[in-house]
Amino acid sequence: MKRIVYREWRVEPARYWGLIAILGAAIAIAGLAAIYMEHEGHWLTGMTNSVVWGTPHVFAVFLILSASGALNVASISSVFGKRFYKPLGRLSGLLAAALLVGGLLVLVADLGRPERLLVAMTTYNFTSIFAWNIFLYSGFLAITIGYLWTMADRKGEPFVERVGTVAFLWRLALTTGTGSIFGFLVGRSAYDTAILAPLFVVMSFAYGLAIYILVLLYSFAADGRPLGPAMLKRLKNLLGLFVAALLYFTLVYHLTKLYGTKNTDIETFILVSGGIYTLLFWGGWVLIGGLLPLAILYHPVRGNQREWITAACGLVIAGGLATMYVIIIGSQAFPLEIFPGQTIIEFGAPGDIGGAVAPYIPSLPELLLGLGGVAMALMITAVGIRVLQFLPESLADRDVDPHASVVRPA
Amino acid sequence: MNREAETTATDPHPDLTSPPSSAPAAAAVDQTRRALIGTAAGVTAAAVAPGLVLYSNANEAAPRTDPVSDVHRxxxxxxxxxxxxxxxxxxxxxxxxxxxxxxxxxxxxxxxxxxxxxxxxxxxxxxxxxxxxxxxxxxxxxxxxxxxxxxxxxxxxxxxxxxxxxxxxxxxxxxxxxxxxxxxxxxxxxxxxxxxxxxxxxxxxxxxxxxxxxxxxxxxxxxxxxxxxxxxxxxxxxxxxxxxxxxxxxxxxxxxxxxxxxxxxxxxxxxxxxxxxxxx
CATH class of the missing domain: 3.30.70.20 (Alpha-Beta Plaits)
Structure with missing residues (x-):
């Protein structure tokens, strides 16, 4: 294998600054939306006392999951010893940190009292998985920065395997923790199951890798760096495996729920009669985020074409957002089972929701805030690869695979 | 109980300013001295009374600042x-x-x-x-x-x-x-x-x-x-x-x-x- 040379992103200035301007505008608009919501109160969002977490959480949880998934590419090289992936490691670390920052900013901006962030960072209740997650998130950021140092600095190189292993274990803990935020909610029918933790882990594998591949394809194409078909094939095959695993865990999650008679109602709601949530489950989670990308990625011809791989990654991301919407909002819209065996005829004042599906319509500020988190993650990545040496100069097969040029016997 | 304490405490010797039974003779002797004692009592009362009121108010508030106990549920x-x-x-x-x-x-x-x-x-x-x-x-x-x-x-x-x-x-x-x-x-x-x-x-x-x-x-x-x-x-x-x-x-x-x-x-x-x- 040739020595890997990393170079700053040499995309032409007009294109780079154009990209920065667009992302900067999206971040500024998101900031204004957050200030508007904070100033006026959450009444102007679609959120209510029934659906307490809305669109910002869809984006925030998606970005946080993707962050830990994006770090997998580096782990494959330094933890599992696949040297083929080594040139991809630095971008993997950067993207992981960027996605996490984007997700956390959305989460914080949506708090009822964001100015009390300091309280959250100094006052802990250790029976709360949320409190643990504050450590998991900040620890992840610190470890990822350390991991980047071991990958980028000669002095750090001897530690890369050890730090990489810690980072890998930490990211597993982080996604398990994120899944447990929902899995530990005993009062809500859709949650209250331990399988949410591994389901979130496998989601993070798929979403993180899909974003990684898109960023890699775009950044390499933008300044004309070679990206060999063998490298791309490995990445897309891995994505296919993760998407298949995601579908499998989805199946097991619903089978687990269907087995218990008490969960029949929530399962009927999500799978059959839930309107937008049923549509997003079958159309978004299963079809767009699962079956279609699988069909593309394993197609003998299209599976090797960049445009189709790009499309598959985009579908996985779109399906991922739909999945988050079903899991986070659909599960809250479904009424709490407060009185099993009874039908709620009246529940408080007219308009108050109990025993009925809670309405939720995302508002524009919520959507803008969520998109701002995505823009922030991309901005950090774009600036990072522009000013520092994150991207390898070439990922041509002959440069990364010592056996690429050798004709193997049949 | 606190209210009783307040009443007692804010009652700074009311009979100090009223003449004692042998007062006529003493008054004839020294009117200035009586005035001085009266003024001193007034000043003392003015100085101490707010403190006593505060003390008694604090006393009244005290039960609310005590930690809640698990004697009741x-x-x-x-x-x-x-x-x-x-x-x-x-x-x-x-x-x-x-x-x-x-x-x-x-x-x-x-x-x-x-x-x-x-x-x-x-x-x-x-x-x-x-x-x-x-x-x-x-x-x-x-x-x-x-x-x-x-x-x-x-x-x-x-x-x-x-x-x-x-x-x-x-x-x-x-x-x-x-x-x-x-x-x-x-x-x-x-x-x-x-x-x-x-x-x-x-x-x-x-x-x-x-x-x-x-x-x-x-x-x-x-x-x-x-x-x-x-x-x-x-x-x-x-x-x-x-x-x-x-x-x-x-x-x-x-x-x-x-x-x-x-x-x-x-x-x-x-x-x-x-x-x-x-x-x-």
Whole structure:
């Protein structure tokens, strides 16, 4: 294998600054939306006392999951010893940190009292998985920065395997923790199951890798760096495996729920009669985020074409957002089972929701805030690869695979 | 007792300024001396009295600053057979007691959406049994669980349970993450979605924080063992709500609990709620 040379992103200035301007505008608009919501109160969002977490959480949880998934590419090289992936490691670390920052900013901006962030960072209740997650998130950021140092600095190189292993274990803990935020909610029918933790882990594998591949394809194409078909094939095959695993865990999650008679109602709601949530489950989670990308990625011809791989990654991301919407909002819209065996005829004042599906319509500020988190993650990545040496100069097969040029016997 | 102490303490020798029985002779001797003593007494009283008043006020406030003990565990029994159809006296009373009636729908908000966004501590619920069709009325409020899920999940510990079993929110450390609302199986908690213009000092309210029924803690802390909802229900003549101490075997609540079969809502979750229901 040739020595890997990393170079700053040499995309032409007009294109780079154009990209920065667009992302900067999206971040500024998101900031204004957050200030508007904070100033006026959450009444102007679609959120209510029934659906307490809305669109910002869809984006925030998606970005946080993707962050830990994006770090997998580096782990494959330094933890599992696949040297083929080594040139991809630095971008993997950067993207992981960027996605996490984007997700956390959305989460914080949506708090009822964001100015009390300091309280959250100094006052802990250790029976709360949320409190643990504050450590998991900040620890992840610190470890990822350390991991980047071991990958980028000669002095750090001897530690890369050890730090990489810690980072890998930490990211597993982080996604398990994120899944447990929902899995530990005993009062809500859709949650209250331990399988949410591994389901979130496998989601993070798929979403993180899909974003990684898109960023890699775009950044390499933008300044004309070679990206060999063998490298791309490995990445897309891995994505296919993760998407298949995601579908499998989805199946097991619903089978687990269907087995218990008490969960029949929530399962009927999500799978059959839930309107937008049923549509997003079958159309978004299963079809767009699962079956279609699988069909593309394993197609003998299209599976090797960049445009189709790009499309598959985009579908996985779109399906991922739909999945988050079903899991986070659909599960809250479904009424709490407060009185099993009874039908709620009246529940408080007219308009108050109990025993009925809670309405939720995302508002524009919520959507803008969520998109701002995505823009922030991309901005950090774009600036990072522009000013520092994150991207390898070439990922041509002959440069990364010592056996690429050798004709193997049949 | 404190009031008596105050009266005594702020009574700085009233007879000092009145002449003693042998006064005429002494007055004839030295009028200046008497005036001096009178002035000194006045100045002393003026200097000491505010301090004494403050001291006695502090004494009066002292019981409220003492930590709540676990000698009591406050709870309720709600007899659904006595809960009348169409009566919302408990809800109205709670709204007035805790300033919930001061909430104003933000200009431009949808009426139905606002009903699901405004803070509600207690709701009147009407149920129909799926098999028998039997109708049941009941007020639904925070169940003041012994093992409250809202307390478990709160990252900052703002959602907490007092030693006397009252589950409430510390509005100084609530960051408005709403995780407690996700965790509560009873939809008992409300988020303040709007700017708050009017407030009661006994039930302060702030935009961006979560709140719920606190069993009229301001009453309990002042030694008034009652809640607005129970009082209102009794006032209407229904007596569907019995409030009291779950730890007092001779108290009215324990007596009522022993007298009729009752259960907890979502008993399967084993939260050991402080609010129990008869007739469901």
């Amino acid at each position: 406050w709870g309720m029994l709600i007899d659904t057979d006595r809960c009348a159809t169409g009566c919302t006296a408990c809800v109205t009373a709670c709204d007035r007691e805790n300033g919930l009636n001061l909430q104003a729908k933000p200009l431009g908000d949808d009426q139905d959406k606002w009903q699901n966004q405004r803070a509600t501590w207690i709701r009147k619920v009407r149920l129909q049994d799926n098999l028998t069709g039997r109708m049941t009325n009941l007020p639904l409020l925070c169940q003041h669980c012994e093992n409250p899920p809202c307390v478990d999940v709160c990252p900052t510990g703002a959602s907490f349970k007092r030693a006397d079993g009252v589950v409430m929110v510390d509005r100084h450390t609530c960051i408005g993450c709403r995780y407690c609302m996700m965790a509560c199986p009873y939809k008992a908690r409300s988020f303040i979605h709007e700017r708050v213009e009017q407030n009661l000092s006994r039930a302060p309210r702030g935009k961006g924080c979560v709140e719920s029924c606190n069993l009229c803690a301001h009453r309990l802390d002042n030694g008034d063992i009652s809640t607005a909802c129970a009082d209102a229900c009794a006032h209407e003549g229904h007596h569907a709500i019995v409030f009291g101490d779950l730890k007092d075997p001779d108290g009215p609540l324990r007596q009522a609990l022993a007298a009729s079969p009752n259960r907890q809502i979502r008993e399967d979750l084993r939260l050991n709620t402080g609010v129990r229901y008869a007739g469901i």
